[in-house]
Amino acid sequence: MKFAYRFSNLYGAVYRQGNLSFSKDGNNVISPIGNRVSVFDLKNNSSETLPFSTVKNITCVGLSPDGGLAIVVDEDGAAQIISLITRAVLHHFHFHKPVSSIRFSPDGRKLVVTKENVALLYHAPGKHREYNALVLDKTYYGPYDETTCIDWTTDSKCFAVGSKDMSTWVFGAERWANLIYYSLGGHKDLVVGCFFEKESLDLYTVSQDGALCVWESDTEPSGLVLTKKVAEKEEKESSLEEGEEAEEGEEAEEGGSRALVIRGKAESPKDSEIKNVRYLQKSKHFFNKEGEFNNLTCASFHKDTHILVTGFASGVFHLHELPEFNLIHSLSISDQRISSVVMNCSGDWIGFGCSGMGQLLVWEWQSESYVFKQQGHFNNMASLAYSPDGQYIVTGGDDGKVKVWNTNSGLCFVTFTEHTSSITHVTFTSSGFVIVSASLDGTVRAYDLHRYRNFRTFTSPRPVQFSSLAVDFSGELVSAGAQDSFEIFIWSMQTGRLLEVLAGHAGPVSSLCFSPVQSILASASWDKTVRIWDMIDSWQTKETLPLPADGLAVSYRPDGQELAVATLDGEISFWVPQDATQTGSIAGRHDLVMGRKESEKITAKQSAKGKSFTALCYSADGASILAGGQSRFVCIYNVKEQILMKKFEVSCNLSFDAMEEFLDRRKMTEFGSLALVDEGAGDGVQLSLPGVRKGDMSSRHFKPEIRVTSLRFSPTGRSWAATTTEGLLVYSLDGSMIFDPYDLDMDVTPASVRRQLRLKEWTSAIVLAFRLNEHALTQEVLETVPHKEIPVVCGSLPDVYVEKLLFFLACCLEKSAHLQFYLSWAQNLLLLHGQKLKNRSGAILPTIQSLQKSLQRHFESLSKLCEWNIYTIRYAVALSKQRGLKRSAEQLEEVELEEEEEEEEVVEDEDLFEGMSQASMENTVMVM
CATH class of the missing domain: 1.20.5 (Single alpha-helices involved in coiled-coils or other helix-helix interfaces)
Structure with a gap:
């Protein structure tokens, strides 16, 4: 149970592609992120990534009207039906072709899926458990090119489908006698959006060239008439429900399991009184284009307020009131293409997604202000670091940005953009209020989290590229290693002056690490050595550790008595830094299971021989070590036994390169792999240029390769984070789903625990509850103990249960409203058992840090609350004095x-x- 870490959240990636959706109440935004889905809570300002993933990147998401069900479809057409209430996958389905859009009917009984030039009408998944959750009802053929958009009428009787062939098709969800299908033209470019007017068949269509067509229907929705066959079928079904017997052989043709195909011309009604539905183009409007290539990329229409929102490739969006086409306002939110736009149920908030910059924005158009604004690293993440209390995570990326994330909300609250090149390393100081970052632009910068500013900039005498960074435990010394001059630079945090330049390495300095307990610096280099530098004794080299291969990463154990080094040959070696002796090594090359790239000519087995670990991190207790590198796996090793304890697969997304062990033979031709075949066009070649890792720096196609660039355990030991190609992944221990009893026997039951409570035997009740180890029961026991009995109970607890109770208090303090009650428990435990806990400081350190994190969080929230209401408090005090x-x-x-x-x-x-x-x-x- 110690390594039962589960996927908890995904930071650093906000929006990639696909369509955005608002929840039923309009307070949550549901966004696809790669092959996962995130829910952003706009009221509580938090985010949650759902614990499931598809095989490839998600292209479209369909949300049911009641908000409890979602259907996500990836690039290949593989679909998953998700319950947004239980966060579980209910059903798997495959459409066998890429799906362009999916939409539920307003009554929630049916849904339309469009793929290629076909529209498929399915019965929506019911609340009952079924073998096949999606049953095909009808198949509609009409467009000659791929479909682009769907919209339903308010009464769910008809739906419209837009296509790339510049036409819009109106289909009947039932067999209407006067409307089977209807085709509308009038555009000169592909249709981006089609929208029905509320409780009407009138239609608005928007095309990519910025044209809006208003179509008026001569028939109301109530004027649609069922065909005789469908009417007879409904009569028979109603008669069967009333108990009448049906004659054999009179079953309707549409009633079988085979779906009905709608194709060809509409049947002319036999009854002369029934007239076919006709459409007339009432008007046509054009949007004001600012440039020649400013295409209209997305549109959304709110039927209650008659507001049309359109997004353009230049980052501009327009708000118009229809059908008069009155411009409400026009604003620019970005300089990149707006990929998706959606309005919430009330029509107040508009959600925008920009895939080029990874932006997700929610705009309130009436007050012209942002409700929500998030942007991830639009290039690879390079490094991360936890704050000492575990509340914040700082990340640095190849885009030159330093972002700070709140671990409770999962959102970024500050971004520093002073660097002009890629970030190579970031770290916190011991105080937790200063962030230091190193970059390839030749500067090391320090940021203040109180005032959110860059207050120090450290530079070298001549321009160099910094590849590594470390800050000592006091926060006074800042060191950075150069990858071109092979030197290590030491600065003073107080004055910003360069104190010393350490020379001695014969290769780039790949990693630096200060000892947690004293001013000793360890540096790993490509010259196959690790050097130990004494910061107190004249900056001299204390020891030199020989390595079998190039050093890539170095890490100190939390007590400073051991050093772990990852080398290029895939091994992790352990050293005692005081006497420079090696205590053991782990051969991890076989654990780095590497996939085969599409452009490689060697097998995955041969390719794995050149892979190695590039990131190391000790756990909080120093008993295990976390390792990751050029692979999709993260390994946890036991340091003492030097064996693999568990291996985590950080991604199963086949949209990344180097994921599959074997190449798909369907992509093999007589000339070799399709990835290596040059067809004469630059865009057709998927072979990236040498050295290109973070984007398309040429006209050739770029497919990102999965890798783990940095790893960190949280100070509390309850979670760990990894920066990968997918984003910042956080894995944590889900205690509510794990039953892990301690010293259990037949007499330890919930009934016996409650019996002890009735007898007011508080100490024995707490001991029995911890032996059963159920969170809810332990919380019930603690909250039953009277406040005045807390010192007596704390003094009579056995030593082994003191640590368990302290850890339980740290977990409860984070979410409980009984702040003073739990603080009294913690205070009495620390006062009465402080000396015994001090003797086991190494083992108790994660618990103390977890308690500190909870206290710091409450302190910040209460202090902010008091600062916001300080004048109200003063007024209340003055008023009470006046009344007195x-x-x-x-x-x-x-x-x-x-x-x-x-x-x-x-x-x-x-x-x-x-x-x-x-x-x-x-x-x-x-x-x-």
Whole structure:
């Protein structure tokens, strides 16, 4: 269970291709990302990548009207039916050809899929479990070229299909007597979008050359009449439902399992009163084009507000009100082609996808402001680093950008663009508020996460290209290795001055790493050595470790007592840096299962002999090491036993190169592989030029190769991240799905745990709950303990359960609302068992870091909340003081009034007493 890491999220890739979709409530954007699908929550400002993937890149996504079901189709036509509620794959289906678009009917009962020049009408998947979830109803032939778009009428009676042959076809979802199919022309370029008016058959069509045609129908949707056969069939079905017996042999032809084919001319109605549906082109409008090649690329229409949104190749989009074609506004959101546009259900938000830059934008057109704006690295990621508390991840890419991602929301919140060339390495300082990055532009830059600015720029005396970077544990020394001058440069973080230039390597410096506990620097180079430099003793070389091959990566164990080095021959060697002795090695070449490239003439087995690990990272406890490189696999090794513990496949996307072990023989010709055959056209050759890794730098086709460039364990040890060709992948331990009991026996049951709670035996209840190791039960036990009993329970806990309880508190603090309650538990545990935990600091370090992460997150959220409401808090305090003074004044007045009333009562009593005494004296005199 220790290595039960599962795919958690995908950062750094926002939009690649395909169509965007809004959820039913309009608060979520569903976007395809490569061969995965991500859901972006606009209300809570978070993202989630669904835990499934297709074989190739996704081209289109169809969302059901109720928002609970989605159908995703990849480049080859392989489809998956996904439940967006349970995040599970319900069914697999294959259309055998690439699908251009897919759309559910508004009533959710049917869906249309278009491939090539055919439109296929399917019964939508039902809520019941079926052997075949997609049943073909009808097949429609009409267009002569590939189809491009689909739209349904509001009542789900008809649908329209646009095509590349510049025509739009209107089909009936049922066998209507007066409408089987209808073809509309009027355009001079391919149709980009076709849209029905609300509760009408009127139609709008938009073409790529910027033309809009308004089509008016002479028939209302209620005027569509079923054919006699379909009407008779419906009558028979209704009679069968009422209990009447059906005669044999009267079954309708359409009722069989074979789908109906709609082709040819429409049948003329036998009843003279029924007239065929006719369309008339009411008007034609043209968009204002800013340039000759400014094509209209995508369009979306909101039927309730009658607003048409169109996106262009120049990054401009227009908003028009139809049918008058009134321009609302025209704006530019990018300088790249807008690939997809969609409006939410209320018509307030517009989602844009730009595949060229990997951008995803949500625009509120009424206030003219961004609701959501994200952009990933549009080239390869080169490096990543976790912050010390594990809340942030920083990435650097070949596009020269440094991005910081929030691990809780999965979104990028700041981007630094000061570098002018590829980033080679990024890292955090020990404080967690400074990011340092090295680049091939010859600079090392430091960024402040408080003010979001570049406050230091480190340069060398002469221009060099920095290929590696390291910052010492104090954050005072910054070192960078050069790949052309073979030198290591040391700067001061405080002053920004160059302190020393370390020379001695005879090859490019590929990797640098500071010891976590002292100022000692390890540098790996292509000269087959690792040098240990002492930063305190005159910058001298302390040790030189000989390697069997070129050094590619070096990493220190968290306690600084061991060094791991990855070399070009595919091995990982372990060294004791104090006395320069090797303790072991791992031959990992056989674990780097490498696929065969399309353009390679050697087999995958021979190609794997030249592959090696390029990234290393120790776990938080130092017991295992994570390794990745020129392969789609990431390996976890046990350092002590030097064996492979688990291997993770980071991608199964066949759209990347070097994924398959054997070449497809269908791509082999008598002249060799199609990838190597030059047909005379530059675009037809898929062989990339030498040295081209990050894009199409020539007219030749480029297909990215799968690889892992950087790896990091989180400080808490609960997750690890890898920068790959696909993006930034995060794998974490899903504790809710894993049952891992501790010291279990027959007496440990939930009933016995609750029995101890009823008896108020708090310590034994906690011990039994941890032995059963169920999260919900343990949380129930802890929250049942009275607050005043927490110190007593913490003091009586056995030592082995102190660490378990502390780790459980760290996990609960991250999401629980009972902040003070869990903080009391943590405080008492650390106060009462601090000395014992200090003796096991190495093993307890991930737990302490996880607790620190949770506390830091709550501190930041509460401090921001207080900063935002500081004036409201001051007003409330002043108002309470004012009310208190007023109340005290009122109380004083009441006291004074009471005293006056008492005095008046005393005076009245005295007068009454005097009157009574006088009356008694008079009575006495009269008696005498």
